[in-house]
Amino acid sequence: MSTLVKPPKGFRHRTRKILKKSVREKGAIPPLSRLMYEYKVGDKVHIKINPAVHYGMPHRRFHGKTGTIIGVRGKAYLIEVYLGNKRKIVIARPEHFVPAKQ
Numbered sequence: 001m002s003t004l005v006k007p008p009k010g011f012r013h014r015t016r017k018i019l020k021k022s023v024r025e026k027g028a029i030p031p032l033s034r035l036m037y038e039y040k041v042g043d044k045v046h047i048k049i050n051p052a053v054h055y056g057m058p059h060r061r062f063h064g065k066t067g068t069i070i071g072v073r074g075k076a077y078l079i080e081v082y083l084g085n086k087r088k089i090v091i092a093r094p095e096h097f098v099p100a101k102q
Helices: none
Strands: 044-047 066-073 076-083 086-092 097-099
Touching: 044 076, 066 086
Parallel strands: none
Antiparallel strands: 044 066, 044 097, 066 076, 076 086
């Protein structure tokens, strides 16, 4: 009688390709100019997860999405994202998003 091993259900499961850096980017932290950028309520941002930084990392389903900043919580920001017709609020640190060109 064989026992089946259940697949992992962790926060980062199925992220082998999504959260992979290129060879030249491995281990590097984002530039300080990106971390020190002053975000204001209403700014548009693109969520681009940095796998080297684990704190304040949003869920993988939000990687590549565009949202609007609606508030601040300590060092993190509240980002409003729409998945289809549903409104979601993501709490993420500035390492994981970049300002959108307007």
